[in-house]
Amino acid sequence: MNGKTNPAKHLILARTHRDRVKDGLTVIMKGEGVWVFDQDGKRYLDLEAGMTRPVHVGYGRKEIAQAAYDQLVKLCYFTPMEFANEPALQLAEVLSEIAPGKINQFFFVSSGSEAVESAIKMAKHYHHFKGDRKRYKIISRRGAYHGVTGGALNVLGVVLPMRQIMEPLAPGTVFAESPYCYRCPFHLTYPACDLLCARDIDRLIQFEDPTQISAFIGEPIQQGFGAYAPPKEYWKIVREICDRYGILLIIDEVICGFGRTGKWFGIDHYNIQPDIITMAKGISSGYVPLGGVGCTDNVMEPIEIFQHLHTYSNHPVACAAALKNLEIMKKENLIEHAREMGNYFLDGLRTLESHSIVGEVRCTGLWAGIEFTLDKKKKNPFPPQQVVRLTDRAKKKGLIIKTMGQALEFAPPLIIQKEEIDQAIRILDESITEEEKGL
Numbered sequence: 001m002n003g004k005t006n007p008a009k010h011l012i013l014a015r016t017h018r019d020r021v022k023d024g025l026t027v028i029m030k031g032e033g034v035w036v037f038d039q040d041g042k043r044y045l046d047l048e049a050g051m052t053r054p055v056h057v058g059y060g061r062k063e064i065a066q067a068a069y070d071q072l073v074k075l076c077y078f079t080p081m082e083f084a085n086e087p088a089l090q091l092a093e094v095l096s097e098i099a100p101g102k103i104n105q106f107f108f109v110s111s112g113s114e115a116v117e118s119a120i121k122m123a124k125h126y127h128h129f130k131g132d133r134k135r136y137k138i139i140s141r142r143g144a145y146h147g148v149t150g151g152a153l154n155v156l157g158v159v160l161p162m163r164q165i166m167e168p169l170a171p172g173t174v175f176a177e178s179p180y181c182y183r184c185p186f187h188l189t190y191p192a193c194d195l196l197c198a199r200d201i202d203r204l205i206q207f208e209d210p211t212q213i214s215a216f217i218g219e220p221i222q223q224g225f226g227a228y229a230p231p232k233e234y235w236k237i238v239r240e241i242c243d244r245y246g247i248l249l250i251i252d253e254v255i256c257g258f259g260r261t262g263k264w265f266g267i268d269h270y271n272i273q274p275d276i277i278t279m280a281k282g283i284s285s286g287y288v289p290l291g292g293v294g295c296t297d298n299v300m301e302p303i304e305i306f307q308h309l310h311t312y313s314n315h316p317v318a319c320a321a322a323l324k325n326l327e328i329m330k331k332e333n334l335i336e337h338a339r340e341m342g343n344y345f346l347d348g349l350r351t352l353e354s355h356s357i358v359g360e361v362r363c364t365g366l367w368a369g370i371e372f373t374l375d376k377k378k379k380n381p382f383p384p385q386q387v388v389r390l391t392d393r394a395k396k397k398g399l400i401i402k403t404m405g406q407a408l409e410f411a412p413p414l415i416i417q418k419e420e421i422d423q424a425i426r427i428l429d430e431s432i433t434e435e436e437k438g439l
């Protein structure tokens with residue numbers, strides 16, 4: 001950065017309104033552990049593991065760089081068709097040991113969106129090769145986030161205006177309501193609601209014609225409302241409904257996977273068997289782009305040929321980096337650590353509930369949220385631009401956090417320690433106090 005060029009002139013930033021960077025750009029120059037440093041040497045505590053939350057093992061892991069380097073020198077690339085490579089074979093084997101239940105076969109891609117595309121295609125392949133060729137519909141949920149490419153965008157139900165510019169989208173996706181109890185879409189209260197959000201999926205299927213539906217896709221714990229975990233019975237009911245109609249269940253583990261929620265996978269909290277899972281982010285801790293899809297032997301059994309290919313599928317360098325990343329996670333017990341630190345983080349977040357604008361706090365493992373409201377009793381909506389202002393206040397104080405609609409959402413690197421959590425809670429407390437005073 002020699003100050004002569006404004007990098008924003010030539011570089012397009014994702015989902016960044018031009019007003020947000022008109023007064024200058026923060027350039028992140030390096031990272032160490034849970035800390036990142038900008039072009040002026042200012043240090044930030046990164047409570048978002050790289051903002052899109054992949055950096056599970058923290059910044060600056062030389063072992064991962066070395067593993068990628070060694071593989072680059074040995075074999076930089078070879079096609080995923082007809083040939084295999086060592087790191088991809090090993091990674092599939094390692095994943096078969098930790099993936100939920102019977103998930104046993106894997107295909108690697110370069111992002112979460114590609115993983116979702118692959119999962120949707122896999123479900124269609126399954127039905128096609130079984131001779132069931134009418135099933136073209138997918139059920140997703142209002143509030144879901146599954147990525148931005150064609151098929152992934154189709155099933156995107158998030159409140160952010162990301163679908164609308166690209167409409168009309170391809171037909172075939174239908175949306176169920178989400179299990180968002182804080183502001184229940186059916187205006188009911190758990191448990192008296194008898195999980196209508198799950199049971200209503202049956203009615204949706206009846207309406208859409210069960211013989212036309214290929215798969216149901218959902219995040220085990222949902223990003224869209226700020227790390228929202230459904231009631232414990234939710235996934236069991238969805239699983240039973242899918243089984244009733246021969247619909248495959250795709251669980252999107254792109255955020256939840258690899259310890260984010262204090263277990264290897266988010267669905268491990270719910271004790272059900274998915275047919276297909278998607279993965280990305282924590283699989284390689286963001287050191288290299290990598291995503292993946294995993295399925296049971298039952299799903300692959302009828303599929304004679306998976307008519308799907310990215311040049312960079314099963315990429316040896318990405319798989320080698322992921323293998324080292326998973327080795328670190330196991331060696332350092334990061335899943336247990338995430339669980340332990342998550343409990344500590346939740347205790348800290350609960351101290352913020354005394355603020356008049358804090359409606360609810362929540363945390364599963366190290367995935368947390370604060371729900372804001374203008375009226376605690378009525379749970380009135382909170383202006384999203386004020387949540388953005390909270391992130392600006394925190395950033396000035398050296399804390400990186402992110403918004404999710406009316407909530408703040410937190411996903412620190414899994415290596416975070418108690419002192420760092422204390423520091424984050426202190427800054428959050430100050431920022432919320434300032435925001436309250438301004439109201």
Ligand SMILES: Cc1ncc(COP(=O)(O)O)c(C=O)c1O
Pocket residue numbers: 052111112113114116145146147148219223252253254255280281
């Ligand atoms: C649940 C889920 N699925 C899919 C995606 C898309 O992943 P990517 O941004 O790597 O394409 C994301 C991204 O945040 C996600 O959270």
